[in-house]
Amino acid sequence: MxxxxxxxxxxxxxxxxxxxxxxxxxxxxxxxxxxxxxxxxxxxxxxxxxxxxxxxxxxxxxxxxxxxxxxxxxxxxxxxxxxxxxxxxxxxxxxxxxxxxxxxxxxxxxxxxxxxxxxxxxxxxxTTMADPALVELAISSGCDEAGRARALRLMGFGGAPPIHVIAVRSSLPLDQISALVCPGRLVRAATLGDVGVLLATTVDRARFPAGVRAGIAAAANLDQSWRWARTALRYTTHAHPVVHHDDLGALALFAQLPDEALRDNVDVAAVARLAARPEDLETLEAYCASGSLRRAAHHLHLHHSSVARRLDQIGGILGVDLTEPAGVLRARLALIALRLLDG
Missing domain, CATH: 3.30.450 (Beta-Lactamase)
Structure with a gap:
């Protein structure tokens, strides 16, 4: 040489x-x-x-x-x-x-x-980017276990610990996101339709870059993990861009309701009308998320009396009393349903 x-x-x-x-x-x-x-x-x-x-x-x-x-x-x-x-x-x-x-x-x-x-x-x-056909095979509900196991082996997951499935919406390249949230770990990525898919042995939720929406799940079966990850993705917001399905608890049940049933609900329809009034919608979301008038005011950078006046007007539009726990619960559930409808 x-x-x-x-x-x-x-x-x-x-x-x-x-x-x-x-x-x-x-x-x-x-x-x-x-x-x-x-x-x-x-x-x-x-x-x-x-x-x-x-x-x-x-x-x-x-x-x-x-x-x-x-x-x-x-x-x-x-x-x-x-x-x-x-x-x-x-x-x-x-x-x-x-x-x-x-x-x-x-x-x-x-x-x-x-x-x-x-x-x-x-x-x-x-390498991070995988053959989309292998990824789709691994998370498909129509795949037998032998085919799923072979797809995982071909991607390097043979004998790996439980695999996290992450559904991603972002304009950033998937390999860039993978390198950030799974540093030094085995990860495969592919785009299926309009959703990015990451398969990883571990994932650091705090390392997702700004502008990325991600739903995470780790069920016993990969096809179930994929369904749960897509459900978690539907619950993401600007304030909470990364959601793990385990953190949803009973709220995940709402995703099983037909869209028509959600749209026809009187509370959901009323909250949907607030979308034309961004300030009111933001105020309602802040109040329902914080559970406190003063914390909502701090989040909105307003005086608590100003927030109270807004909530009184919003309650009149919705037909609920937002000073009562039942009214807040109805508003919060309607916001969640609207989020699911928005996709």
Whole structure:
């Protein structure tokens, strides 16, 4: 291997050097080297520390030019993403103290390609985006258990602990969301229709980025988890964008009612009319969520007397007394039903 690599400083021309770099990494790929060997070879060729980091596992390899693990990290001078199946799965970099070498870009490009080849060959379960057909098979109610188990094995979940199913609505890429909420954990993602699906062994609810709505469930059966996750997604709001089905309790029963029955209810119809008066709807939601006039006023940044006047007017529109527990309960249930109708 050493015979294939000349020091970059000795190359006669940039073109010749680029060809030698390509040949060098092609040889490494043919020899089926692993990630540490790739890092060692790259560090030796570049005469500086070379590094690899995989997003899915958090695995990092840093090697000094002498082939030993590097300590005391320094800022990367040049970085290139590693892509596999159009997904960024990690990065490679050089830690050069001086100016970048004339062939650093070519070296890193081939370094990244070589890492991608190794990951595809030895670590197929490290990518996030899965075949939608496999995901759909795993969560389908019409799939037999043998087919479901095979789909899960193909996605890397063989023998994994209970799997969380997350239904997601967001304009952000699913792999980006997955990396945030399942750092260093096994996760698969796919888009089915207009809903994103994440399958994960663990999920950190606090790490969902702003603007993402997510329903989470972890039932005994994946098909039931999928139904529950979609139900939880229907209960999300701007104030509560992430909902776990377990936290719904008896409120989840409302999702089983036909939409027609919800629309025909007098309380739901009355609250729906408030949608034309955003301030009133926001006031009612704040009051029902907090259960307190003063807490609602604090949330709305209003004086409690102003909130009281609004609630008196809203109660007249709805035909309920919002100073009584029964009236508040009716309003809250109507808000939940309206949320379900809005989808």
């Amino acid at each position: 050493e015979a294939l690599a000349e020091r970059l400083s000795r190359l006669d021309s940039r073109a010749e050097g680029a060809i030698r770099v390509v040949m060098f990494y092609d040889t490494l790929i043919r020899r089926r080297v692993d990630l540490p060997a790739l890092a060692r070879a790259s560090a030796g060729l570049a005469e500086c520390v070379a590094g690899i980091r995989l997003h899915g596992t958090g695995r990092t390899v840093r090697v000094a030019p002498d082939g030993r693990s590097a300590s005391d990290p320094t800022p990367a001078s040049t970085t290139v993403p590693i892509t596999l199946d159009d997904e960024e799965i990690g990065v490679v970099w050089l830690e050069r103290t001086g100016a970048p070498g004339p062939l650093d870009d070519a070296l890193l490009e081939r370094f990244a390609i070589a890492v991608s080849a190794v990951v595809e060959r030895y670590e197929p379960a490290r």
